[in-house]
Amino acid sequence: MVARRVLKYAILGLLRKDDKSGYDMTSDFKQAIGQFWSAKHSQIYTELKKLLEEELISSYIELSGEKLEKKMYTLTEKGKEDLHTWLLTQDDHLETEKDVFALRLYFLKDIPSADLLALFENQLNLRTDKLNMLQEQFAYYFGEENPAEDLDADELGHYFVLTKALSREENYIHWLMESMDIIRQRQLGE
Template identity: 30%
Template sequence: MEKQSNTKFAILGLLTTGCRTGYSMKQMMDDSLNHFWKISYGQIYPTLKSLLDEGFITVQKQSEAGKPDKKEYELTQLGWDALKKWMETPVEEVALEKNELLLKLFFSHHQSDEAVKKQLESYLSKLLDRFKTYEAIEEMIVQTYGDQGDAKFWLMTLDYGKRTTKAAIEWAKDAKIKL
């Protein structure tokens, strides 16, 4: 079976959240998806073109005085069907995490314990900041979206981030003690 780009499904999924323009998709990615799925701004428009070519989406141009036409995208039935089929397909593999700190730590016998401790402290600080960000996002979702259908799933996704970040915080604290 040919391996597909999950980026196209991320874009299809964004269309279900009310994001209709490339710009609004980029904003949604920066505010939410970017915490667990990276899509560069340069991937959005080529992916939209590909989805148009496949018949998964349509586009309408909206004229604005003194500005370039705004393109608004919408899922077709074929796009909905493809998205649903992809969502129902089991995950093929558990993603490997690329972690610069772990890479450095693996080779840390070449540096002092003090240098390693500084790396761990810096990493821990970033993790604590990330956890605070997740708490703020959680509060925003609860206050803004309450019982709306998407909110439950956004909170589940966020819970994963909070739990893995909390585990990383505990690991970093323990690693510092082991030094």
């Protein structure tokens, strides 16, 4: 699925400020940005190799301790330009945002309400945990008070991504609870 060579640009983007190793990128995808894109280390290492060949990045070795070699990557001029162009690219259509829970739900004509509610309950738990995690992250990085307009340009991307993840999760939970109410109402009428 998915648009063309997104991982390529995700990697170039992660290198926009600091040099990083493949391992660092793997870690990044476990943080905030991992809410919107992610890749396993196996894919990252092969993509890095390709980007080196294409001369969009260059690499050097940094020692971690006495023997452990960290391979650090930097954007080349060519890489910076390519990234810049991609960042300003406007999508001309929206792709399917896949969601297996919603797919499953679409088929649930034969499933008893009780089982249906159990599925919703499970999804609600998972989503609530995620929301809590995101709220903690937000509080940690941006404090309890409203930050908004007076942030560093540097932090703005992080701020947007976290608020987006939060609102997505809140919305999901809200819809889950509304839908559960409907199912319960229908149960009464059975």
